Amino acid sequence: MAMKKFLNDPANITKELLEGMTACYSNKVKLVNEKIVVRAAPKCECKVAIVSLGGTGHEPAISGFVGEGMLDASVAGDIFAAPGAPKVLEALRLFKREAGIILVTLNHAGDRMSANKALRDAQKEGIKVMEIVTQEDISAGIDIDPEEKRGLGGCIPLFKVIGAAAEQGKNIDEIYEIGQRFNKQMATLAVAMTGCTHPQNGGVIAVLPEDEMEIGMGQHGEAGGGRSKILTADETAAKMIAPLMKATGVKAGDAAMLIVNGVGATTLMEMFVVYRKAAALLAEKGVKTVPGICDELLTVQEMAGFQMILCKLDPDHVELMKATANSPYWTVN
Amino acid sequence: MAMKKFLNDPANITKELLEGMTACYSNKVKLVNEKIVVRAAPKCECKVAIVSLGGTGHEPAISGFVGEGMLDASVAGDIFAAPGAPKVLEALRLFKREAGIILVTLNHAGDRMSANKALRDAQKEGIKVMEIVTQEDISAGIDIDPEEKRGLGGCIPLFKVIGAAAEQGKNIDEIYEIGQRFNKQMATLAVAMTGCTHPQNGGVIAVLPEDEMEIGMGQHGEAGGGRSKILTADETAAKMIAPLMKATGVKAGDAAMLIVNGVGATTLMEMFVVYRKAAALLAEKGVKTVPGICDELLTVQEMAGFQMILCKLDPDHVELMKATANSPYWTVN
Numbered sequence: 001m002a003m004k005k006f007l008n009d010p011a012n013i014t015k016e017l018l019e020g021m022t023a024c025y026s027n028k029v030k031l032v033n034e035k036i037v038v039r040a041a042p043k044c045e046c047k048v049a050i051v052s053l054g055g056t057g058h059e060p061a062i063s064g065f066v067g068e069g070m071l072d073a074s075v076a077g078d079i080f081a082a083p084g085a086p087k088v089l090e091a092l093r094l095f096k097r098e099a100g101i102i103l104v105t106l107n108h109a110g111d112r113m114s115a116n117k118a119l120r121d122a123q124k125e126g127i128k129v130m131e132i133v134t135q136e137d138i139s140a141g142i143d144i145d146p147e148e149k150r151g152l153g154g155c156i157p158l159f160k161v162i163g164a165a166a167e168q169g170k171n172i173d174e175i176y177e178i179g180q181r182f183n184k185q186m187a188t189l190a191v192a193m194t195g196c197t198h199p200q201n202g203g204v205i206a207v208l209p210e211d212e213m214e215i216g217m218g219q220h221g222e223a224g225g226g227r228s229k230i231l232t233a234d235e236t237a238a239k240m241i242a243p244l245m246k247a248t249g250v251k252a253g254d255a256a257m258l259i260v261n262g263v264g265a266t267t268l269m270e271m272f273v274v275y276r277k278a279a280a281l282l283a284e285k286g287v288k289t290v291p292g293i294c295d296e297l298l299t300v301q302e303m304a305g306f307q308m309i310l311c312k313l314d315p316d317h318v319e320l321m322k323a324t325a326n327s328p329y330w331t332v333n
Numbered sequence: 334m335a336m337k338k339f340l341n342d343p344a345n346i347t348k349e350l351l352e353g354m355t356a357c358y359s360n361k362v363k364l365v366n367e368k369i370v371v372r373a374a375p376k377c378e379c380k381v382a383i384v385s386l387g388g389t390g391h392e393p394a395i396s397g398f399v400g401e402g403m404l405d406a407s408v409a410g411d412i413f414a415a416p417g418a419p420k421v422l423e424a425l426r427l428f429k430r431e432a433g434i435i436l437v438t439l440n441h442a443g444d445r446m447s448a449n450k451a452l453r454d455a456q457k458e459g460i461k462v463m464e465i466v467t468q469e470d471i472s473a474g475i476d477i478d479p480e481e482k483r484g485l486g487g488c489i490p491l492f493k494v495i496g497a498a499a500e501q502g503k504n505i506d507e508i509y510e511i512g513q514r515f516n517k518q519m520a521t522l523a524v525a526m527t528g529c530t531h532p533q534n535g536g537v538i539a540v541l542p543e544d545e546m547e548i549g550m551g552q553h554g555e556a557g558g559g560r561s562k563i564l565t566a567d568e569t570a571a572k573m574i575a576p577l578m579k580a581t582g583v584k585a586g587d588a589a590m591l592i593v594n595g596v597g598a599t600t601l602m603e604m605f606v607v608y609r610k611a612a613a614l615l616a617e618k619g620v621k622t623v624p625g626i627c628d629e630l631l632t633v634q635e636m637a638g639f640q641m642i643l644c645k646l647d648p649d650h651v652e653l654m655k656a657t658a659n660s661p662y663w664t665v666n
Contacts, residue, residue: 004526004543004637006566006603013602016566020605020627023612024591027624059601193337199602210337233339233349258357265598265635268392269346269532270339272353279356291360294353295662296629302598302637304337326666329628333659333666 003202005302010200014056014078021063025328028067035076035083036091037063043072048166048175049095050159052104053088053111055081057199058219060329061298065156067327070163079200080220082110088118092127100128100172102162102179106151107135130172132179134158136309138187139216139224142247150218152188153261153298153307157321160330164323178316185312187247189240190224192217192305196264199301206303215239219263219300219307233270237277237308244310245285252286255318259293259309263300271295271306278308290318297329336535338635343533347389347411354396358661361400368409368416369424370396376405381499381508382428385437385492386421387444388414390532391552393662394631398489400660403496412533413553415443421451425460433461433505435495435512439484440468463505465512467491469642471520472549472557475580483551485521486594486631486640490654493663497656511649518645520580522573523557525550525638529597532634539636548572552596552633552640566603570610570641577643578618585619588651592626592642596633604628604639611641623651630662 007013014035022031030040043049053075054062063074075091077083088103095101105115115131122129134151141148162179170178193213195206206221208214213231216224231239250256258279260271271294279289290313298307313321325332340346347368355364363373376382386408387395396407408424410416421436428434438448448464455462467484474481495512503511526546528539539554541547546564549557564572583589591612593604604627612622623646631640646654658665 004546004563006526006569006599006607006639008565008567008606013606016609017602017605020607020609020612023622024593024605024608024625024627057600057602059605064601193339199600213337230337232341234341236339260357264600266339267390267532267597267632267634268397268629269350269390269634272350272357272392273341273346274339274353275357276349276353279353289356292357294357296601299600301600301602304635306339324666331664331666333657333664 003197005199007199013199014076017056017059018063018076028326028328033090035087037066037074037076039067039072043167045097046099047169048099048172049097049101050104050163050166051091051095051101052155052159053083053115054106055079057301058298061156064329065159065327067325069167069323069325070159070327070330082114085114085117088114089121092118092122092129096127100130102172102175103129103131104155104158105131105133106155107133107149108151130176132176132183134183136186136188138189138243138247142243152190152219154186154188154309156297157186157257157259157309157311158182160325161317161320163325164320167323181314182311182317185248186310187244188307188309189215189244190217190305190307191215191236191240192303194265194304195221196301196303217305219298233273234277237274238281240308241278241281244308248310248312250287250310250312255288255290255313256282257290257292257311257313257321258282261298261307261309262296263305263307264302265304266306268294290321336530338532340532346532347409350389350392351396351409361659361661366423368420370399370407370409372400372405376500378430379432380502381432381505382430382434383437383492383496383499384424384428384434385488386416386448387439388412390634391631394489397662398492398660400658402500402656402658403492403660403663415447418447418450421447422454425451425455425462429460433463435505435508436462436464437488437491438464438466439488440466440482441484463509465509465516467516469519469521471522471576471580475576485523485552487519487521487642489630490519490590490592490642490644491515493658494650494653496658497653500656514647515644515650518581519643520577521640521642522548522577523550523638523640524548524569524573525636527598527637528554529634529636550638552631566606567610570607571614573641574611574614577641581643581645583620583643583645588621588623588646589615590623590625590644590646590654591615594631594640594642595629596638596640597635598637599639601627623654
């Protein structure tokens with residue numbers, strides 16, 4: 001069977017997609033050193049730089065969030081693969097500055113390994129860099145060792161919060177504290193209805209029976225253990241928001257942001273239906289939701305499903321969410 | 334087979350999705366009279382209002398483009414169905430003003446019928462309203478009667494241009510002229526790789542053999558006549574941009590905007606690869622592309638495919654594209 005994707009030579013997908021993204025949004029981003037996406041107009045060196053890394057095939061993440069008020073740079077890997085440590089180090093060298101760099105790493109083995117090596121090498125070279133690791137997937141449990149928790153789409157609202165703080169000229173310790181506090185108060189849970197195909201080798205990822213769905217699936221199809229018959233949108237929303245509320249510790253009177261991140265084939269139509277129910281359940285508990293997002297932020301090819309992301313927000317986080325942003329896929333004015 | 338969608342009672346999809354969208358983006362939009370989406374904060378009555386209409390199931394279109402610098406109101410129909418004339422008339426009454434209203438109608442039989450009746454009734458009531466009809470699908474031919482051409486995703490950049498003109502306080506005749514000039518210089522061509530399922534009745538729309546694609550398919554799966562074996566991204570881009578250039582009359586030295594509108598399951602990854610080639614072909618001909626869009630604007634459920642939209646821009650259109658916009662799914666700052 002021919003793969004039903006619009007592609008050329010599979011070996012060139014990452015190169016071509018980065019060229020296309022930076023051509024399309026040339027007013028916001030540009031491509032340097034082949035796999036590093038940076039802002040079209042860099043911000044003042046007097047401010048802390050925010051850098052992240054990750055495999056491609058998850059568009060718009062991660063490179064689509066480079067821009068004013070968000071990331072300064074994204075280091076792209078091949079499809080579903082972490083970039084190598086030398087490429088991450090290259091990016092850190094590009095953004096070397098007295099104010100320092102915050103490197104955001106999603107908790108996946110390859111990303112952690114590259115980030116750790118690049119961090120050590122950069123620090124040896126006198127580059128000031130601090131790392132924030134996202135590990136907010138609660139599919140394996142809420143109270144387990146964070147090292148066992150994957151980083152899913154929750155990195156995107158984190159980029160927004162610390163990107164805005166950096167833009168305001170806060171120092172690296174302040175930004176680190178804001179980011180880690182945000183991190184501890186957010187959680188993600190994913191659900192899948194169908195698998196998808198790896199765009200390079202055509203391999204089928206995560207087969208699901210015709211009448212089943214799976215809560216807890218990772219963003220490369222990793223099993224989450226929560227298989228069931230297909231539930232309604234409201235049942236699904238209820239089943240997901242309850243553990244997310246528990247994990248974030250959100251309670252009556254708190255502000256929270258709810259994001260429904262479509263991972264591929266699931267329509268916005270469905271995401272809105274799910275959002276509506278989850279937001280209603282939050283409201284029932286007295287939680288005040290600030291404006292949220294239903295959109296594709298971090299995707300898994302043409303998989304049907306979504307990640308529900310709940311962020312408990314402190315007052316400073318609420319303000320940082322409202323600040324100007326101008327990346328290709330998150331714009332606030 | 335159970336439908337692989339997150340839904341509740343199929344009869345309530347439209348109601349629930351509109352509730353979800355307006356809950357999520359409560360800072361930008363709100364729902365009135367059940368199926369009319371309006372801005373959270375209305376603009377000055379001294380300015381021309383821009384209203385559009387259309388069936389749901391194509392999210393984010395059309396209601397996701399209500400907001401500052403874009404639409405004032407969207408009148409939503411049921412899934413894949415035009416809203417009735419009485420509901421359109423209700424929206425026109427809500428926005429009655431001396432400055433007048435521009436109603437944008439996509440050329441589909443149901444939408445035209447409702448819009449025509451509502452227009453006549455509104456005019457009888459002394460409501461000042463002018464209509465712009467989009468009919469830019471070139472799949473049936475470039476030089477055929479415009480009445481035979483469907484309105485596809487090209488309505489979205491039109492909303493941007495006339496929405497910005499209205500925000501600047503231009504009068505209704507000026508906005509109408511800007512819009513019609515934009516309309517004549519833009520064209521859309523769609524391509525599909527897979528069909529999709531109707532979310533209410535589970536009916537399969539547009540079956541395509543495993544190794545085939547179809548250029549020219551309409552947004553409800555209407556046949557376009559351009560079936561072929563699956564082509565590469567570059568071949569597809571070349572085959573689509575050539576007739577679009579012919580239809581828009583774009584030539585060396587002209588400015589143009591290129592949009593790749595994903596209709597469902599096709600990834601942004603693929604859209605970027607296609608954009609890159611189409612933009613390169615425009616550059617080869619000396620056309621200057623302004624920043625474009627790769628995203629899902631007007632979708633067809635979980636169909637794999639995209640619409641390529643090419644807009645030849647006059648200098649005033651270029652400026653209007655850059656103006657501030659603040660709708661849920663098109664934001665410029």
